[in-house]
Amino acid sequence: MSLLQIRDIEARFGGVVALGGVSLDVPEGMIFGLIGPNGAGKTTLINMVSGLIAPTAGHIVFDGACGPWPIAQTVRRGIVRTFQQTRAFLGLSVRENLRIATVHSPDPGSIDELIEACNLGDVLDRTARDLPYATLRHLGIALALALKPRLLLLDEPAVGLTAGEVERLGALVRRWNAAGITVLLVEHNVRFLMDVSQRVAVLDRGRLLFEGTPEQCQAEQKVIDVYLGRRAADADD
Ligand SMILES: Nc1ncnc2c1ncn2[C@@H]1O[C@H](COP(=O)(O)OP(=O)(O)OP(=O)(O)O)[C@@H](O)[C@H]1O
Numbered sequence: 143m144s145l146l147q148i149r150d151i152e153a154r155f156g157g158v159v160a161l162g163g164v165s166l167d168v169p170e171g172m173i174f175g176l177i178g179p180n181g182a183g184k185t186t187l188i189n190m191v192s193g194l195i196a197p198t199a200g201h202i203v204f205d206g207a208c209g210p211w212p213i214a215q216t217v218r219r220g221i222v223r224t225f226q227q228t229r230a231f232l233g234l235s236v237r238e239n240l241r242i243a244t245v246h247s248p249d250p251g252s253i254d255e256l257i258e259a260c261n262l263g264d265v266l267d268r269t270a271r272d273l274p275y276a277t278l279r280h281l282g283i284a285l286a287l288a289l290k291p292r293l294l295l296l297d298e299p300a301v302g303l304t305a306g307e308v309e310r311l312g313a314l315v316r317r318w319n320a321a322g323i324t325v326l327l328v329e330h331n332v333r334f335l336m337d338v339s340q341r342v343a344v345l346d347r348g349r350l351l352f353e354g355t356p357e358q359c360q361a362e363q364k365v366i367d368v369y370l371g372r373r374a375a376d377a378d379d
Contacts, residue, residue: 143206144167144168144169144170145168145169145170145171145204145205145292145293145324146166146167146168146191146202146203146204146221146293146324146326147165147166147167147168147202147203147204148164148165148166148167148168148187148191148200148202149165149200149201149202149203150163150164150165150199150200150201151163151164151165151187151190151197151199151200151201151202152164152197152198152199152200153183153186153187153190153195153197153198153348154198159348160183160186160348161183161186161187161190161197161345161348162347162348162349163199163200163349164183164187164200164345164348164349164350165200165350166343166350166353168293168324168326169324169341170292170324171319171322171324172319172324172325172340172341173315173316173319173324173325173327173338173339173340174324174325174326174327174339174340174341174342174343175327175328175329175335175336175338175339175341175342175343175356176188176326176327176328176329176342176343176344176345177328177329177330177332177335177342177343177344177345177359177369178344178345178346178351178368178369179346179368179369179372181347182345182346182347182348183345183347183348184328184345185226185297185328187328187345188223188295188297188326188328190202190210191210191216191221191223191293191295191326192213192216192221192222192223192295193209193210193211193212193213193214193215193216193217193221194213194223196210197210204219204220204221204293205219205220205292207219217289219292220290220291220292220293221291221292221293221295222286222287222289222290222291222293222294222295223286223294223295223296223297224282224283224286224294224295224296224297224299225282225297226297226298226301228278228279228281228282229282229285230270230278230281230282230285231270232269232270232271233269233270233271234269234270235266235267235268235269235270236262236265236266236267236268236270236273236281237253237266237267239270239281239285240253240256240257240262240284240285240288241253243256243284243285243288243289244256244288252288252290256284256287256288257284259284259287259314259317259318259321260280260281260283260284260287260314261280261310261314262277262280262281262284265277275302275303276302276303276304276307276310276311279299279302279303279311280311280314283296283299283314287318287323291323292322292323292324293323293324293325293326294318294323294324294325294326295326295328296315296325296326296327296328296329297328298328298329298330299311299315299327299329300329300331300334301330301331308331308334311334312334312337312338315327315338316338327339330373332370332373335356336356336359336360337356339356340355340356341353341354341355341356342354342355342356342359344359344362344365344368344369346368346369351364351365351368352364352365
């Protein structure tokens, strides 16, 4: 059985149907990529899996238990997310941020592990607001890892990073995954996503358009038509 099973979830905001009955399975131990054009419903899906908003229909099964649950319960079950804007105490140092995060951790002795997992050893005494952008993003992910996720939801972690920083992020994502964390990754950086993911799902206008391996996805004409072709054209401009 998959670690995460999303069944027929629907999200309506007034007249807007952000998700119109989406089902997906994320097997344990996988890095699973989710792509699609702007407004396809990717963030809404992450918001639902993480308990930030409730689906208007459908359900979420995690580790055999049937949700959805409110956010605190979701975290307790092992589903933790990051945000597009890093959420950290900007006036505090990296060390203080990690200390606060680990107070809420099921394993409070884990600061050294987080420093190592997110390459934060050289910046421990720096104030979060003074960190280079990429390092601040690493801190945001370290704060999520402090909650000991079984499933980590990454919402556009590569936005604003240079090519070298994206490469280093890829190595970190693989390292967390090798340590046993299942990852659901939403990302517009297609090269990065295809490189780290073992399976990819494509959403378009609130519906599942395609699911398969990165190779199958990149060869699929309907995915090229609605998304990959446009991304490539934008990159050429
Ligand atoms: N709180 C809300 N109220 C009204 N409409 C919303 C709300 N949240 C999302 N939507 C709408 O739902 C649709 C899906 O939005 P969502 O942010 O999930 O897309 P996305 O695939 O994450 O897009 P992007 O790649 O631009 O981040 C959009 O039409 C959006 O305007």
